[in-house]
Amino acid sequence: xRHLRMSVFTAGVPALVLSMLLVGCGAASASSVPTxxxxxxxxxxTPRPLPAETTAPLASGAVAGCQLSGRTSTQxxxxxxxxxxxxxxxxxxxxxxxxxxxxxxxxxxPASETTGSYNPNPPVNPxxxxxxxxxxxxxxxHTISGVTVSIAGFSPSSGTINEWNLCEGPYxxxxxxxxxxxxxxxxGPGFGYYSATLPSDTVGAMxxxxxxNGSSSLPFSLQPNTSLSLVxxxxxxxxxxxxxxxxGVSIDGAASxxxxxxxxxxxxxxxxxxxxxxxxxxxxxxxxxxxxxxATYYVCxxxx
Numbered sequence: 001x002r003h004l005r006m007s008v009f010t011a012g013v014p015a016l017v018l019s020m021l022l023v024g025c026g027a028a029s030a031s032s033v034p035t036x037x038x039x040x041x042x043x044x045x046t047p048r049p050l051p052a053e054t055t056a057p058l059a060s061g062a063v064a065g066c067q068l069s070g071r072t073s074t075q076x077x078x079x080x081x082x083x084x085x086x087x088x089x090x091x092x093x094x095x096x097x098x099x100x101x102x103x104x105x106x107x108x109x110p111a112s113e114t115t116g117s118y119n120p121n122p123p124v125n126p127x128x129x130x131x132x133x134x135x136x137x138x139x140x141x142h143t144i145s146g147v148t149v150s151i152a153g154f155s156p157s158s159g160t161i162n163e164w165n166l167c168e169g170p171y172x173x174x175x176x177x178x179x180x181x182x183x184x185x186x187x188g189p190g191f192g193y194y195s196a197t198l199p200s201d202t203v204g205a206m207x208x209x210x211x212x213n214g215s216s217s218l219p220f221s222l223q224p225n226t227s228l229s230l231v232x233x234x235x236x237x238x239x240x241x242x243x244x245x246x247x248g249v250s251i252d253g254a255a256s257x258x259x260x261x262x263x264x265x266x267x268x269x270x271x272x273x274x275x276x277x278x279x280x281x282x283x284x285x286x287x288x289x290x291x292x293x294x295a296t297y298y299v300c301x302x303x304x
Contacts, residue, residue: 002296005055006024008073014103015070027286028147035210036045040142041231042261047061052204056169064248066083066135066137066227067279068267076135077259079134079251079257079259080142080175080251080252080257081136081138081140081142081251081252082134082135082136082138082142082222082251083134083135083136083137084132084133084134084135084249084259085132085133085160085259086130086131086132086133086259086261086262087130087132087232087245087247087259087262088125088130088131088261089126089127089128089129089130089131089261089263090129090130090131090186090231091098091129091182091184091185092123092126092127092128092129092187092263093126093127093165093167093182094120094123094124094125094126094165095120095123095124095125095163095164095165095272095274096113096118096120096123096124096165096166097120097124097161097162097163097165097267098162098163098275098299099162100159100160100161100162102162103112104286104304105282105285105300105301106171106285106288106289106296106297106299106300107299107300107301108296108298109170109298109299111226111296113166113207114166114170114297118166120239121268122242122265122266123263123267123270123273124153124161124163124266124269125267125268125269125270126266127173128234128235128237129186129231129232129233130149130231130232130234130235130247131186131230131231131232132147132232132247132249132259133228133229133230133250133276134222134227134228135226135227135229135230136222136223136224136226136227136252137224137225137304139224140224141221141222141223141224142220142221142222142251143219143220143222143250143251143253144218144219144220144221144249144250144251145219145220145250145252145253145254146207146208146209146218146219146248146249146250146256147208147218147230147232147247147249148196148207148208148209148247148256149185149196149198149206149207149232149234149245149247149248150205150207150245150246150247150248151198151201151202151203151204151205151206151243151244151245151246152203152204152240152244152245152260153203153243153244153265154201154202154203154241154242154244155241155242156171156239156240156245157200157240157242157267157269158240159240161240161267161269161271161272161273162272162273162275162280162301163234163272163273163274163275164274164276164299165274165276166180166181166182167181167182167246168180168274168276168277168278169181169276169277169278170276170280170297170298170299171277171278171280171281171289171297171298171299172277172295172296172297173289173290173291173292173294173295173296173297173298174293174294174295175295177281178276178278178280178281180277181275184188186231188230190226190229190252191228191229191230191231192210192211192215192228192229192230192231193211193212193213193215193230193231193233194209194210194211194215194230194231194233195209195210195212195232195233195234195235196208196209196210196232196233196236197234197235197236198234198237199236200236201236201238201239201241201243205236206248207234207236208280209230209232212233224298232247237268238268238270239268239270240268240269240271241268242268242269243265243267243268244261244264245260245261246259246260247259247260247261264299273301273302274302275299275300275301275302276299276300276301276302277297277298277300279299279300279301279302280298280299282300282303284303285300
């Protein structure tokens with residue numbers, strides 16, 4: 001599962017279709033396991049059963065026996081007795097940088113970035129929703145003792161950040177309008193919902209993951225041949241700069257194991273200037289956009 005990738009602009013009209021149902025390991029959901037209020041009982045999440053192991057032996061270092069929609073078994077790693085995929089941002093809607101020295105005029109967007117290749121590097125102001133999938137392919141029940149999120153790196157920056165976002169849609173010269181839109185959701189059987197708020201923007205700042213939306217508190221158990229995806233909404237990152245994160249997972253009370261997000265670092269710019277296609281519909285910007293019968297895409301700065 002990769003974070004959201006925007007879909008196509010067709011027939012000269014941007015038609016952004018963003019719908020994602022993130023699916024955990026296996027094919028069929030299992031019923032909830034009742035728990036009691038006793039403090040000695042570890043609650044059991046609602047898991048999804050794993051299919052029988054039918055994968056062929058993998059190369060050295062790869063992990064077999066765990067399947068996730070859109071992924072192969074080689075993308076899982078072993079953490080103690082369990083297997084993990086992620087953390088990965090989902091439906092993050094990142095913006096892309098516009099050069100800080102760009103003139104206050106229409107800025108042309110390469111057509112490739114409106115037809116499936118929208119992959120900002122760095123991603124600017126993404127929504128920080130991370131998904132971690134864990135699979136228990138053993139014959140024993142194991143306990144997820146705790147999950148944390150930490151700032152592994154932070155490089156502060158200053159100055160004006162200009163950004164554009166495909167959700168807001170660039171201006172299309174062939175249709176002479178700007179259209180956009182984002183949608184989608186994260187969830188389904190085998191998902192638990194959590195949040196974490198970092199106490200500061202400093203390297204080493206750590207937050208403990210807590211349940212939301214009625215999900216079970218940690219610790220919780222993961223039964224044999226089941227999987228679970230944690231959706232973790234992260235807050236508390238608010239200073240301008242480039243961040244990298246580390247997630248920590250403790251299993252059966254053991255020391256925490258670090259998991260690095262596959263998405264890498266991201267840029268947060270709370271005061272970024274938003275360039276949009278809608279801004280290009282003003283008379284001043286229209287006067288600077290060359291006439292074209294072919295689909296050409298622009299974003300423009302806000303009116304001063």
